[in-house]
């Protein structure tokens with residue numbers, strides 16, 4: 001699996017937002033996209049998951065132009081946890097997760113097992129029968145990740161997958177996604193977490209990708225001050241690590 005963006009420009013409602021972006025995610029890589037609010041990260045992701053069509057350039061998954069693939073094939077290759085959660089859904093949690101199986105021919109028993117496992121992985125087995133709309137923001141986010149897992153794709157796109165999560169759930173979800181070993185492109189805001197979890201990282205600013213590479217090489221104090229307008233200082237600080245379950 002390989003996601004390859006070449007010279008991709010994207011507009012939303014006629015406004016050019018992303019300009020000439022090049023980006024790669026290789027098989028099994030965890031790649032992060034960071035950048036200030038409004039710089040175009042979600043817009044770029046939306047072009048990859050076909051909610052927007054690029055105005056120029058090419059986006060391929062495994063060598064095929066994603067915008068020319070039949071919808072079902074595209075959904076078999078790429079799963080998305082988008083930023084906006086569907087608010088007024090009158091579906092149960094297990095119905096939402098089962099939507100991840102839509103691109104495949106139904107096999108009720110196998111699907112049920114897969115979905116149960118996906119819910120278990122995000123720690124929400126107990127919520128299977130709940131109405132999605134009644135969940136907390138963090139629970140919703142984890143259900144949507146379970147749906148993406150149930151989709152069994154080799155590429156995951158995550159737009160701020162931890163924005164509603166407390167620190168323990170943030171770490172759990174990031175570890176979980178990393179351990180899956182699925183090629184992942186994630187938008188994250190926390191630069192420390194991005195550094196800790198990413199194989200490679202891209203920085204976006206004003207619609208352009210301005211740097212890319214291993215996090216510790218890319219996120220220099222200079223670049224951070226140019227892009228975010230803040231001074232970055234290394235300090236000894238409180239570091240959060242997951243407790244192992246048995247502890």
Ligand SMILES: Nc1ncnc2c1ncn2[C@@H]1O[C@H](COP(=O)(O)OP(=O)(O)OP(=O)(O)O)[C@@H](O)[C@H]1O
Nearest residue numbers: 012013015017035036037038039040041042043044
């Ligand atoms: N339909 C639209 N019409 C006009 N402008 C839009 C449209 N959609 C998004 N934009 C603008 O494009 C810019 C980039 O938005 P985008 O959501 O991609 O940013 P982002 O980097 O994901 O931001 P954040 O970190 O705040 O989520 C913003 O200024 C936004 O207001």
